[in-house]
Amino acid sequence: MGGGNGQKSKTARERNLEKQKQAKGSQLESNKKAMSIQCKVCMQTFICTTTEVKCREHAEAKHPKSDVSACFPHLKK
Ligand SMILES: [Zn+2]
The missing domain is CATH 1.20.5 (Single alpha-helices involved in coiled-coils or other helix-helix interfaces)
Known part of the structure; x- marks a missing residue:
């Protein structure tokens, strides 16, 4: 070479x-x-910095029949 x-x-x-x-x-x-957020429906994990918007997007895309709070209880108001 x-x-x-x-x-x-x-x-x-x-x-x-x-x-x-x-x-x-x-x-x-x-x-x-740093994965610390987990979808309770499909058990997919997300990094702890994942925004609420991204969690809602996941819930709406993957589990349209489930409530967002069913996937991510920490988003409950
Ligand atoms: Zn999920």
Whole structure:
């Protein structure tokens, strides 16, 4: 594998991209650990930062016959 300086700098950039991807991957790992909201109907888990809007969207999309509070009791008013 030959190559001039141009190719070398490209490789360095690609290496940096790899590092960034790995950093994002570890963020996903910590997000998985932060799962704390669970739909009581289908037992799907959501990260604790999931907004009420997203929970309602899930309930309406997946369980149109069920009340939102049946899926996510913490949303009860
Ligand atoms: Zn569900």
